[in-house]
Amino acid sequence: MPTSTKFDQFKDYVRARGWRWKPGATIPYGEQIIVGDAASEVVANFWPKRGALNLQGRESALRAELQAWLDEHAKRGPTTTITGPHLGLDESGKGDWFGPVIVAAVYVDTSQTETALRKIGARDSKQIDSSLVSRLADQIERLIPAEHRRLQALEPGMLWEGADNMNVLLAEAYAQAARPVWRSAQASKIVCDQFSQRADRLDQAFAAAGLPKPLQQHHAESASIAVAAASVLASAAFARALETLGEMAGFGKPLPKGASDIQQLEAAARWIVARQGAQALKRYAKPFKPVMVFV
Structure with missing residues (x-):
């Protein structure tokens, strides 16, 4: 029986989500x-020979969800746990x-702190029930000194002003979150998840901010307890932001998460x-194409 390729799995995911697909242009040695x-x-x-799969197109809710699938199913190399003092970053x-897009930076200074974080259950926020994220974030904040953690928000209005450069703005937000923690902790190592398909954007933003080059890798939250803790803080802050925006809108509840429940999202818009x-x-929504029809 033929082995299922990454592209076959990708197409299966597209079908399962109810999206449509059609053949694209002819590309050398590959399929589009x-x-x-x-x-x-x-x-x-x-490109089957390399097993490489990438996406092209304007930033949108659809592209974000497809990229999330790619990131989740990226081919893993040997798992290397990141130990020793280091600063971790993640976003929600x-x-x-x-x-908004919330970026969190967390510095883990000692093995004792790392052990304490693992003991309370700090891990990738996607693996945690949403009802427990806020409480875990509170526990992390009690363990990590204020000067060793930072939240940076990239508000929707800022994204509308730079709608063609969302990843550039996000790279700058990463650098803004990292800089005060790095200066306070004198961190020699900065770790984060693989940043979009243009890793150089993050490298450039960090260089412009006078920061060392970050180590970018897929599934960094599994290798770094600092990145895992940052993912929890970012998720909790994002949930709070949706609550606040829901109150501002007079919506009676938090604005909806995600990008797939179109009926619920359009009702809020x-x-x-x-x-x-x-x-x-x-002030409330990002400049994705489905949102633009309301503006």
């Missing part, structure tokens, strides 16, 4: 398809319609537009 939903399209290129909210006007939506 175009994935679409009701609002946008993303080009996917696959990048692919969600509503709310219509609520805001009906009560505060179309331009007000830019």
Whole structure:
């Protein structure tokens, strides 16, 4: 029986999500398809000999979800646990319609702190029930001194101003989150998850901020307790931001997470537009193509 390739698995995921796909252009030594939903399209290129799969197209909710799948299913090399004092970074909210992108930086200074973090259950926030994230974040904040942790928010309005450069803005937010913690802790090592398909963007932002080059790797939250702790703090802060924005909108509950429940997301967008006007939506939602139809 033929072995299923990464591209086969990718197509299965696209079908399972109810998205459509069609053949794209002919590319040398590879295959291209175009994935679409009701609002946008993303080009996917696959080179079977190398097992390489990448995405092209404008930033959108669809592309963010496809990229998240790729990141989750990236081929892993040998797992190397990152030990010793180091600063970890992670973000929350990048692919969600509503709310800011929150970047968290956490410095873990000793093996005792690392042990304490593991004891309370610090790990990748995606593996934690959403009802428990806030409590775990509180425990992390009690273990990590204030000068060794930082939250940086990239608000929706800022993203509308630089809609064509979302990853550039996010790279700068990473550097802004890292810098005060790095200066306070004199960290010699900075670790984060692989940053988009352009790792050089993060390298450039860190260099401009006078920071050392970060170590970028897939599934960094599994290798670094500092990145895992940062993922929890970022997720908790993002959830709080959705609560605050829901109150600002008079919505009666937090604005919805994610980008896949279109009916729920559109209902929230219509609520805001009906009560505060179309331009007000830019204070609440990111400049994804499905959102732009309301503005």
